[in-house]
Amino acid sequence: MASPLLLAQQFLSAVTTSGISDQYSGCINSTGSNSTLSSDATQTPGIPTDISSLIGFLVSFSALRDWLKLIVFGSALESCRRLCLYLYTKLYNSFFITARFEEDDSSYDWMMVWLSKQPSWKTARDVQISTRTFNLSSNAVMIEGEDEDPNSIAHGNRPLAYLPSESTVHSFWYKRRWVRVTRVIRQGYYNRREEVIELCIMSTTHKVLNELLIEAKKTYQEAQQNTISIYSSDCNNNWNHIASRPKRPLTSIVLDPGVKDLLIDDARDFMASKSWYSARGIPFRRGYLLYGAPGSGKTSIIHSLAGELGLDVYIISLSRSLLDDTALSDLISNLPEKCIALMEDIDAAFNQTLHRDLDPEDDKENPEEDDEKKSQASTPFAPTTSRVTLSGLLNALDGVGAQEGRILFATTNKYSALDPALCRPGRMDIHIHFKLASKFQARELYRCFYLPDSEKEEREENEKKAIDIKAKPADDSGYTSVDEKTTLLSSSSSSDAGSTVSSDPEPVIFNGSSHRARGPQLSAAEVAALAMQFAEIIPEREFSMAALQGYLMAYKVRPFEAIKDAPAWIEKERHEAAKKAAKASKKTTPSDNV
Numbered sequence: 001m002a003s004p005l006l007l008a009q010q011f012l013s014a015v016t017t018s019g020i021s022d023q024y025s026g027c028i029n030s031t032g033s034n035s036t037l038s039s040d041a042t043q044t045p046g047i048p049t050d051i052s053s054l055i056g057f058l059v060s061f062s063a064l065r066d067w068l069k070l071i072v073f074g075s076a077l078e079s080c081r082r083l084c085l086y087l088y089t090k091l092y093n094s095f096f097i098t099a100r101f102e103e104d105d106s107s108y109d110w111m112m113v114w115l116s117k118q119p120s121w122k123t124a125r126d127v128q129i130s131t132r133t134f135n136l137s138s139n140a141v142m143i144e145g146e147d148e149d150p151n152s153i154a155h156g157n158r159p160l161a162y163l164p165s166e167s168t169v170h171s172f173w174y175k176r177r178w179v180r181v182t183r184v185i186r187q188g189y190y191n192r193r194e195e196v197i198e199l200c201i202m203s204t205t206h207k208v209l210n211e212l213l214i215e216a217k218k219t220y221q222e223a224q225q226n227t228i229s230i231y232s233s234d235c236n237n238n239w240n241h242i243a244s245r246p247k248r249p250l251t252s253i254v255l256d257p258g259v260k261d262l263l264i265d266d267a268r269d270f271m272a273s274k275s276w277y278s279a280r281g282i283p284f285r286r287g288y289l290l291y292g293a294p295g296s297g298k299t300s301i302i303h304s305l306a307g308e309l310g311l312d313v314y315i316i317s318l319s320r321s322l323l324d325d326t327a328l329s330d331l332i333s334n335l336p337e338k339c340i341a342l343m344e345d346i347d348a349a350f351n352q353t354l355h356r357d358l359d360p361e362d363d364k365e366n367p368e369e370d371d372e373k374k375s376q377a378s379t380p381f382a383p384t385t386s387r388v389t390l391s392g393l394l395n396a397l398d399g400v401g402a403q404e405g406r407i408l409f410a411t412t413n414k415y416s417a418l419d420p421a422l423c424r425p426g427r428m429d430i431h432i433h434f435k436l437a438s439k440f441q442a443r444e445l446y447r448c449f450y451l452p453d454s455e456k457e458e459r460e461e462n463e464k465k466a467i468d469i470k471a472k473p474a475d476d477s478g479y480t481s482v483d484e485k486t487t488l489l490s491s492s493s494s495s496d497a498g499s500t501v502s503s504d505p506e507p508v509i510f511n512g513s514s515h516r517a518r519g520p521q522l523s524a525a526e527v528a529a530l531a532m533q534f535a536e537i538i539p540e541r542e543f544s545m546a547a548l549q550g551y552l553m554a555y556k557v558r559p560f561e562a563i564k565d566a567p568a569w570i571e572k573e574r575h576e577a578a579k580k581a582a583k584a585s586k587k588t589t590p591s592d593n594v
C-alpha cells in the first residue's frame, strides 16, 4: 500500500511537471531539510520530505486552504446540529409523552373509536372515509347525521366514519393538555401495510396518558357491550380478532332443566375463586367437556355463556395446518388471563381424516346425520397437516406454560374415543352429555319461536334476575361433583318442565305464508298451549334440536301449520333415515363378506 508521503511526492512531481512548482521551488529548497529523503525522493529535486514542511507546502495552495476551512466549518456545523437535536429531543421528551398504537393490537381499536368521538377528529379538513367498524358491530364510529338503523347491517349499509388522512397531523385539547395525533402508514415485513397511531401529549408525567387510555378502553367496552369477540390463531401463532358476534340470550337455548344453571353457576363461581385456588396451590383453571349428539346446542351454549360472563372466545383449532405441540403450547400460554378457550371436535384432531368418525353409542342418537358423516369420512380426503400429539395436548393444557384463569370448553361427538387422561378432573372438570331433543325441549323451542317479543324480553329479564341472584359469591368455592349439582338444579327447575296448560286455545284464523311482522299475534298463553301440542307430537330423543329448529324455520309465521304438518314431517324424516341406513348397510355388506 502506498504511504501518504509517497502519494504526496507523486502529487508534487505531477505539479512540478505542470510548471506550478517553479514558483515555489525556491521556497522548497530553502527549507533545506533533505535529511530523510528516500531513494525515490532523491530522484525528484525540491520536494519536502518531513510532515510539517509538507503541510506548510499544501497550505500554501489557496484552493487547499479553502477546502480545509470548509471541512472545519462543516464539522463544526454538523456538531452544532447534532447538539441542537440532542437538546431538542431531551427537552421534548421532558415535556411531551409519545405513545404508539399498532394496528394489530386491540389498543389501536380503542384509540380509533375514542378518537372518532373527539370533536376535532370529526371536523378534520383532510379526511378519509371508512366503513371500518374496528371490530364493533354497533355504529360506534358513525358519522354525524347517519341514522342508527338497527337493520342497517342486514341491508348491507355499513356505518361510515371519518378518519383523518394518513400522515396528516391533528391536534386537540384533552384535560387542558395539548395532544397531537398522527396516523402513520408504513411498509412492514413482506411489504405488509402497517398502520400506527402516534399520540403526543404535552405532559411531564404519565398521568394524563393513563387517564386517556382508561377512557378509551371504557368507551370501546361500552360500544362492545352487546357483542362477544372471537379470536383465532394465524399460522404465525398470533391471536387475531376475527369477529364480533351479538350476544345470544341464554333463553334462546333450550336444554334439559338444570344444565344451563349448572354451567353458569359453576363458571361464575370459578371466576370468583382465584384466591381459593392459590391458597390451596391448585392451578386456577377449569375445563368443561360437552359431548353428545350433533346439533344439540354445545357450541351455542358456549357462545351464550361467553356473553353472559363477559369473556372473549379464543378458538383453538387442533386440526389447523402446521400446528404442532410447541405451537399449541405457545398458543395456550399466550391466552389472556380471563377468557374462554374453545376446542371444537377435540376427537377429530387425532384422526387422519378431516371428518369426525362417530361413536357407535352416539349412532343411536341421530342415525341420519351420522350416516351422512360416515359416508363423508370414508371419502379419501387429504390427511390433516396438524402434528399435535395427545401428550402435546395434555402438556399444553396443564403444563408449566398453561395460562391461569382460563376456562376451557371442549366439544366432541365421540366421547368414548377420548383418552381418559384428557378427561380427568383438572383437565376436564365437568362433563355434560347433550342428548337429542326431549319433549320439554321441543315445547320450549316452539315457545321461543312464537312468543311475542315483549313476552320474550320479560322472560329474559326474569331469567337474568334469577341467574344474578344465584351469582352471589358462594362460601364453598371449589370443585363440586357433577352429580351433586345436577340433582340440585334439576329439582329446582323441574316445576317448569312439568307445567301444563288446561284449556284449549281459541283458534286464530290464518292462511298462507306471510312476512314475520304480519304473522298471527298470539298471546303467551296461546303460544304455551300450542307448544304443548307440538311437544306431544315430537317423539322423545329422536331428533336433534338443530333439526327441530330447521323444521320450525320453514313455519316461521305459521304456528298452526307447524303443528298440523309435524306428523308428516316426522314420517318423512324417518323414511329418509331408513333409506340412508339401508344404503349404508349395503355399502358395508360386501366388505363384511370378504
Ligand SMILES: Nc1ncnc2c1ncn2[C@@H]1O[C@H](COP(=O)(O)OP(=O)(O)OP(=O)(O)O)[C@@H](O)[C@H]1O
Binding pocket: 252, 253, 254, 255, 293, 294, 295, 296, 297, 298, 299, 300, 301, 411, 412, 413, 434, 445, 545, 546, 547, 549
Ligand atoms: N338446545 C338448543 N336450543 C336452541 N337452539 C339449538 C339447540 N341446539 C341446537 N340449536 C340450534 O341448532 C344449531 C346448531 O347448534 P350447535 O352448533 O350449537 O350444535 P352443536 O351441538 O355444537 O353441533 P356440532 O356437534 O355439530 O358442532 C344452532 O343454530 C342452534 O341455534
